[in-house]
Amino acid sequence: MSYVSLYVHVIFSTKERRKQIPEDVQPRLWAYMGGIARANKFKAIAVGGLEDHAHLLLSLPATLQVAKAVQLIKAGSSKWMHEELQRPLFAWQESYGASSVGVSQIPATVKYIDNQKEHHRKRGFTEELAMFLKKHGIVPED
Structure with a gap:
């Protein structure tokens, strides 16, 4: 048996960063995303975001690649x-950002995800993503 502790903070945007997730839909969408994780035998510890992007803190088993999750x-x-919300034009962007999270950083990451509205009073998604990538030593491809 393998013993794995793998936590990943994932960020992705709606296609073309369009504001497609109204505030009243967000809690239902975030909950649904958590249900997708449960149904596929991994955990969404925190899910949040705003009208144009989502953040997830995932706990993944050894058998599941980040890209597949x-x-x-x-x-x-x-x-x-x-299907459920009759939004046929809704789409996510193809790419995403992801970085591992140490056990000691889980509470701070959950707080960050839960407080997205507050964080975005100071900066937009593009700036947030650039800071995330820089913080985790990820060089974006052009």
Whole structure:
């Protein structure tokens, strides 16, 4: 048996950063994304965001790649937005940002995800993503 502690902070935007997630829809969408994780045997410890992007703190088993977890959540939540909320034009961007999170950083990461509205009073998604990438030593591809 393998013993793994793998926590990943994932960020992705709506397609073309369009504001497609109204405030009244956000709690339902975030909860649905958590349900996708449970149904696929991984955990969404925190899910949040704003009208144009989502943040997730995921706990992944050794058998699941980050890319596959993100694909499951994006595909499932897009389908839900199309079918349940009658939003046929809703789409996520293809790319995403992800970084590992140490156990000691879980509370701060959860707080950050839960307080997205407050964080974005100071900076937009583009600036936030650039800071996230820089903080984690990720060089974006052009």
